[in-house]
Amino acid sequence: MSEPLLHVKNLSQHFKVSRSYTVKAVNGVSFDIYPGETYGLVGESGSGKTTIGRSIIRLYNPTSGNVIFQGKDITGKLDRSVEEMLRRDMQMIFQDPMSSLNPRKKVADIIGEGLDIHKRHASITDRDAAIGEMLEKVGLSKSHAERYPHQFSGGQRQRVGIARALIMNPKLIIADECISALDVSIQAQVVNLMKDIQDETGCAYLFIAHDLSMVKYISDRIGVLHLGYMVETGTADEIFSNPIHPYTKSLLSAVPLPNPEVEKRRHPVAYDRKAEGVDYAKGSEHLIGGTHSVLATDEELARWTA
Amino acid sequence: MEMKNERTILQINDLDISFKTNAGIIHAIRGVNIDLQKGETVAIVGESGSGKSVTMKAAVGLLDANATVNSGQILYRYVDDYGHEQVYDLLQMSKKQLRSTINGSRIAMVFQDPMTSLDPTMTIGKQIMEGILLHKKASKQEAWDRALELLELVGITDAEKRMKNYPHQLSGGMRQRVVIAIALASDPDILICDEPTTALDVTIQARILELIKDVQKRMKLSVIYITHDLGVVAKVADYVNVMYAGKIIEVGNVNEIFYEPKHPYTWGLLAAMPDLETDDDRLVSIPGSPPNLLHEPKGDAFAARNAYALAIDEKADPPLFKVSETHYAATWLLHPDAPKVEMPQELKARIARAQKEAEKNL
Numbered sequence: 001m002s003e004p005l006l007h008v009k010n011l012s013q014h015f016k017v018s019r020s021y022t023v024k025a026v027n028g029v030s031f032d033i034y035p036g037e038t039y040g041l042v043g044e045s046g047s048g049k050t051t052i053g054r055s056i057i058r059l060y061n062p063t064s065g066n067v068i069f070q071g072k073d074i075t076g077k078l079d080r081s082v083e084e085m086l087r088r089d090m091q092m093i094f095q096d097p098m099s100s101l102n103p104r105k106k107v108a109d110i111i112g113e114g115l116d117i118h119k120r121h122a123s124i125t126d127r128d129a130a131i132g133e134m135l136e137k138v139g140l141s142k143s144h145a146e147r148y149p150h151q152f153s154g155g156q157r158q159r160v161g162i163a164r165a166l167i168m169n170p171k172l173i174i175a176d177e178c179i180s181a182l183d184v185s186i187q188a189q190v191v192n193l194m195k196d197i198q199d200e201t202g203c204a205y206l207f208i209a210h211d212l213s214m215v216k217y218i219s220d221r222i223g224v225l226h227l228g229y230m231v232e233t234g235t236a237d238e239i240f241s242n243p244i245h246p247y248t249k250s251l252l253s254a255v256p257l258p259n260p261e262v263e264k265r266r267h268p269v270a271y272d273r274k275a276e277g278v279d280y281a282k283g284s285e286h287l288i289g290g291t292h293s294v295l296a297t298d299e300e301l302a303r304w305t306a
Numbered sequence: 307m308e309m310k311n312e313r314t315i316l317q318i319n320d321l322d323i324s325f326k327t328n329a330g331i332i333h334a335i336r337g338v339n340i341d342l343q344k345g346e347t348v349a350i351v352g353e354s355g356s357g358k359s360v361t362m363k364a365a366v367g368l369l370d371a372n373a374t375v376n377s378g379q380i381l382y383r384y385v386d387d388y389g390h391e392q393v394y395d396l397l398q399m400s401k402k403q404l405r406s407t408i409n410g411s412r413i414a415m416v417f418q419d420p421m422t423s424l425d426p427t428m429t430i431g432k433q434i435m436e437g438i439l440l441h442k443k444a445s446k447q448e449a450w451d452r453a454l455e456l457l458e459l460v461g462i463t464d465a466e467k468r469m470k471n472y473p474h475q476l477s478g479g480m481r482q483r484v485v486i487a488i489a490l491a492s493d494p495d496i497l498i499c500d501e502p503t504t505a506l507d508v509t510i511q512a513r514i515l516e517l518i519k520d521v522q523k524r525m526k527l528s529v530i531y532i533t534h535d536l537g538v539v540a541k542v543a544d545y546v547n548v549m550y551a552g553k554i555i556e557v558g559n560v561n562e563i564f565y566e567p568k569h570p571y572t573w574g575l576l577a578a579m580p581d582l583e584t585d586d587d588r589l590v591s592i593p594g595s596p597p598n599l600l601h602e603p604k605g606d607a608f609a610a611r612n613a614y615a616l617a618i619d620e621k622a623d624p625p626l627f628k629v630s631e632t633h634y635a636a637t638w639l640l641h642p643d644a645p646k647v648e649m650p651q652e653l654k655a656r657i658a659r660a661q662k663e664a665e666k667n668l
């Protein structure tokens with residue numbers, strides 16, 4: 001395999017809420033993302049998905065661990081060239097397109113912001129041409145450039161968010177629940193668009209979501225988070241056809257499938273970490289085969305694979 | 307007032323509702339018919355803005371002040387305190403009448419956000435007891451015991467302790483259980499659930515769905531379940547109404563809708579959501595977005611997004627064509643003179659997979 005585009009090593013992110021209380025949002029999480037692939041991050045709310053995304057793109061300073069992006073360590077203090085590379089090559093798409101787009105700015109200026117900051121274009125005409133092209137690429141039209149975000153539907157706003165991220169021609173796009181607020185039919189449109197763009201530009205995605213069937217569809221590999229720990233990771237097939245961790249199993253069993261004859265008889269598998277006496281801090285990463293690994297103690301692994 | 311058959315408990319006839327806004331009149335509900343039989347679960351599924359919530363809010367007198375009911379009936383059948391069967395048109399009752407005789411006590415509603423139904427300043431025990439005391443002659447002690455029983459029924463552990471908690475001390479999933487307990491407190495005939503699990507994690511959603519099915523069996527409830535998630539529909543529904551732009555465009559029993567859908571919009575909804583086997587390069591998506599009902603659509607409201615649209619769709623809105631005793635769809639494709647059209651290949655393959663899977667599980 002080629003060198004990873006992103007290498008996350010033992011990442012921890014703790015928030016000190018008060019003198020006596022610290023939220024351990026992310027604990028020793030490691031994973032790699034290769035150029036052009038889609039890595040899906042799943043887990044219940046509060047499991048640390050957003051925090052990981054934000055730590056990677058340096059909206060937070062990690063408590064410990066390293067994030068290596070295109071061979072450069074981007075934790076700690078960055079020199080200017082690394083900072084610039086990061087701002088250009090890594091972009092984010094957010095869940096709520098409305099709150100992430102400045103309502104007082106025209107769509108052209110929202111999409112062109114990155115270009116303006118990096119002074120990417122020789123003339124205004126070049127810049128406007130690039131913005132027009134980008135609008136068409138995401139399925140909007142040039143004439144939309146002069147409009148404001150509130151004049152768009154939810155699906156269209158998400159396209160604006162994607163256009164803004166894409167115009168920098170990034171290598172990695174962090175998409176945090178970017179389709180969760182959209183209707184299924186519109187979700188399919190946006191996911192198709194994201195796949196087309198990936199085919200064309202070779203960008204990689206960190207796709208954060210809680211809809212497992214969509215994650216399975218779009219991802220090459222998947223990481224399952226629980227309570228800030230990466231409890232299982234592997235290819236989409238490894239995770240879905242051979243889940244080992246009881247949390248992964250309970251998550252998969254909970255997704256209702258559009259198949260009434262099956263769904264009416266199927267019951268979710270419960271997982272009670274405390275009752276099973278599982279302490280994530282005691283586990284270590286066990287390789288199951290291929291890229292499939294599970295967080296467990298030796299004894300737990302024996303029990304779960306028995 | 308006539309109901310279709312003796313098992314029907316709620317029957318919505320030709321409901322038509324519009325809203326006055328600064329921008330003009332929004333014709334949100336354009337002739338909706340829905341039947342609910344006693345003890346069964348009917349799902350209403352459709353994209354946001356299709357009119358699911360407005361339809362059911364009309365039944366419980368919760369329409370916004372700018373709403374006008376242009377026509378229609380919502381017939382409700384129940385047995386009164388003297389054992390006589392009564393049929394009421396809920397739309398003819400005042401909000402006050404509804405509140406004193408129907409709302410909460412006979413028809414209870416659970417919304418997406420539990421906080422809209424909970425009082426943040428009152429313990430949850432008190433809130434459940436209030437429902438019991440309001441609708442039933444019971445002593446305080448009896449109400450307390452019943453409240454405790456209900457909390458246990460909805461799967462809250464340490465119920466005794468939880469009685470004294472305030473809503474903010476509970477997680478989102480627990481709050482929704484409490485809201486369900488409150489809804490059940492008055493022993494209603496009908497439970498209307500409006501996207502009750504949409505904001506919750508799948509594992510918690512799964513438990514709440516099991517819970518609703520479980521209580522339904524035990525209390526012989528009839529349930530109307532509003533959702534945009536077809537997976538949820540497959541799990542809970544006996545009958546399904548697919549709604550689009552203020553109309554029911556397909557209705558059938560759950561197997562008919564999932565295994566033999568007839569309307570291109572239903573095809574689109576089913577195909578847009580990947581199953582766990584989908585590895586097609588692209589998802590089948592429905593192009594565009596739902597129409598703005600500020601402007602009355604001409605012909606079939608779905609025509610502009612419909613890859614299978616016929617010339618007639620531009621001119622005339624299709625009626626519901628009969629497919630079976632229980633299955634109807636509003637698409638001109640079912641007209642005897644229409645060209646023969648098949649559902650998308652991807653969907654056909656997926657349904658075949660689903661049915662094979664179902665046989666395996668038998």
Ligand SMILES: Nc1ncnc2c1ncn2[C@@H]1O[C@H](COP(=O)(O)OP(=O)(O)O)[C@@H](O)[C@H]1O
Pocket residue numbers: 015017023024025043044045046047048049050051052
């Ligand atoms: N800035 C912050 N300060 C304190 N706690 C935080 C902060 N951001 C997130 N958390 C906590 O960290 C945990 C993980 O949150 P998050 O990453 O948002 O989870 P997810 O995106 O998986 O829902 C949660 O318990 C959340 O309350």
Ligand SMILES: Nc1ncnc2c1ncn2[C@@H]1O[C@H](COP(=O)(O)OP(=O)(O)O)[C@@H](O)[C@H]1O
Pocket residue numbers: 325326327332334352353354355356357358359360361370372373599
């Ligand atoms: N108070 C109101 N004023 C104006 N329009 C409204 C009002 N309430 C609902 N609508 C409109 O009615 C339509 C149906 O809404 P709703 O029933 O909430 O849809 P959903 O299917 O998502 O539950 C939407 O177009 C919505 O904008």
Ligand SMILES: [Mg+2]
Pocket residue numbers: 049050051177
């Ligand atoms: Mg998040």
Ligand SMILES: [Mg+2]
Pocket residue numbers: 358359360500
């Ligand atoms: Mg609604």
